[in-house]
Amino acid sequence: MSAPRDDVEVDVATIGEDVRLLEGMRTTRAIRRLRPDPVPRELIRKVCEAATYAPSGGNRQPWSFIAVTDAAGRAFVAERYRRAADDYFGVLREKLADPDFPETRKRNLRSALYLGDHLHEVPVHLFVAGWMRRGAPQVQALFPAVQNLLLACRAVGLGASLTTLHRHFGAEIDAFLGLPPERPTCALLPVGWPLGRYGTPPRRPVDEVLHWDRFEGGVETPGA
Ligand SMILES: Cc1cc2nc3c(=O)[nH]c(=O)nc-3n(C[C@H](O)[C@H](O)[C@H](O)COP(=O)(O)O)c2cc1C
Numbered sequence: 001m002s003a004p005r006d007d008v009e010v011d012v013a014t015i016g017e018d019v020r021l022l023e024g025m026r027t028t029r030a031i032r033r034l035r036p037d038p039v040p041r042e043l044i045r046k047v048c049e050a051a052t053y054a055p056s057g058g059n060r061q062p063w064s065f066i067a068v069t070d071a072a073g074r075a076f077v078a079e080r081y082r083r084a085a086d087d088y089f090g091v092l093r094e095k096l097a098d099p100d101f102p103e104t105r106k107r108n109l110r111s112a113l114y115l116g117d118h119l120h121e122v123p124v125h126l127f128v129a130g131w132m133r134r135g136a137p138q139v140q141a142l143f144p145a146v147q148n149l150l151l152a153c154r155a156v157g158l159g160a161s162l163t164t165l166h167r168h169f170g171a172e173i174d175a176f177l178g179l180p181p182e183r184p185t186c187a188l189l190p191v192g193w194p195l196g197r198y199g200t201p202p203r204r205p206v207d208e209v210l211h212w213d214r215f216e217g218g219v220e221t222p223g224a
Helices: 021-026 041-051 071-097 103-121 139-156 165-176
Strands: 063-068 124-130 185-191
Touching: 021 139, 041 063, 041 124, 041 139, 063 071, 063 139, 071 103, 071 124, 071 165, 124 139, 139 185, 165 185
Parallel strands: none
Antiparallel strands: 063 124, 124 185
């Protein structure tokens, strides 16, 4: 699916409604290369509405979605995200020249580094936050909604990816967003029209990870 052109109106009511569920799941991958063009607010509202159908403990629905679109706010977030990404992925940069480092991991690393360098240009920084329970963040109650967001973006043709590195500056960014300490963010989805295309991401075959009745496997942790 290619992104709508700037001069083409998006029909928010119908866009994405025809994407089959399993096909959408199989072709939702991290899209980190995004165009700077604005995204209609109604479309962000539509993907957030899809997210609200996620399950949560006791159906408490602890989520809040904060869509940052103003340039100064995005610059504030991006400056911190870049520092966190440099700390986290920077040490891996030399792996890009290592012939033994798998190509799929190189592609993923390049794309993660690209996002770190370009987050300020991404038109929507979509944060997911949720209230704490018994003194702890309820991230397990928020990630089903996060996955719904990713799938909904796939359906309507918006590029998105799941990131958490902003948490390195979590308290500062949450305060900037106006969130009280009892309602921390857990994820940041950079959202925009994709430069690339959706497609099947590299994954281990299901028969390597599906076990019947009893786990039959070793103690190795691939990629750990
Ligand atoms: C809990 C979690 C946190 C993640 N945090 C980041 C992040 O901070 N930055 C980033 O670029 N990708 C992040 N990712 C995205 C993964 O790196 C991505 O899903 C993985 O690269 C697979 O990409 P693919 O679906 O295109 O194959 C995160 C994924 C998960 C599940």
